[in-house]
Amino acid sequence: MRNVHATRADALPGAIVATANELSTNHRVPPHRHRRSQLLYAATGIMVVGTEAGRWIVPPERGVWIPAGMQHEVNALAHVSTRNIYIEAGVDDALPTDCRVIGISSLMRQLLLETADLPLPVEKGSRADLIFLLLVQEVTRAPVLPLDIPFPADARLAARCRAYLEHPSPHETIDDWCRDLALSRRTFTRKFRAETGLSFAMWRRQASIFAALPRLAAGDPITTIAFDLGYESASAFATMFKRVIGVSPSRYLANQ
Structure with a gap:
């Protein structure tokens, strides 16, 4: 079905x-949750999906898996054409239980595009039913992509991470964070990696990409963004951007 508001998806019939x-x-879809798990696919455009646990970048032709009951919000950084699949618990025990960005195979892409005009409710054994069941199998096999920026469980540390995402600064050091949180460098380093799975340096690199995306979409020069985020050159920023997003900043802008 087309143009169904996110908050109305739970009322649609079917597993x-x-x-x-x-x-x-x-466009911003405010925080909400679904009774079913959701695969949110960006056929075009780019999104940032946020939860209490972190942020996920969803580039074009990628998808984000959101488990049932998880509160989340969606921000479109450029015009996004989405396909959404909502799957009830019990359909397949192999489906993920955590939020993640996944790669979308060519087969999966075509199946997702086909779903927009399938009739509801779906009859068992029908063509629509077979498409959905194959999609479920593809989700269980999809590769996980490192396009997330996790937040720590510790409330003070998580608040510090959110504040940095809002106003990233190349001048802040690990010692600044340790002083603000009244932690020794050793304790901070151990705690940060244990609760995010990333070193502080790796987390900051991911955060810089998140900060760059809205500015790129707004038309800011790539060189200005690179220097503002603390990169020594535009080429160094472009290398990191391509590693995370999959395309260079200039190619990303051309695609948008």
Whole structure:
């Protein structure tokens, strides 16, 4: 079904349902949750999905898996054409239980595009039913992509991470964070890695990409963004950007 608001998806009938939506640039879907797990696919455009546990970048032709009951919000950094698959618990025990960005195979992409106009409710054994069941199998096999920026469980440390994402500064050091949180460098380093799975340096690199995306979408020069985020050159920033997003900043801008 097309143009079904996210908050109305739970009312649709069936163990597996599909919707398609267009999100305009800078559109924000406020925090909400679903009774089913959700695969949110960006056929075009780029999104940032946020939860209490972290942030996930969803580039074009990638998808984000959101477990049932997890509160989340969606921000479209450029016009996004979405496909959504909602799957009830018990359909397949192999489905993920954590939020993650996944790679979308060519087969999966075509199946997702096909779902927009499938009838609801779905009859067992019908063509629509077979498409949905194959999609479920593809989700269980999809590769996980490192496009997340996790938040620590510690409330003070998580608040510090959120504040940094809002106003990233290349001048802040690990010693600044240790002083603000009244932690020794050794304790901070151990705690940060244990609760995020990343070193502080790796986390900051991921955070810089998150900070760059809205500015790129707004048309800021790549060189200015690179220097503002503390990179020594535009090429160094472009290398990191391509490693995370999969394309260079200039190619990303051309695609948008």
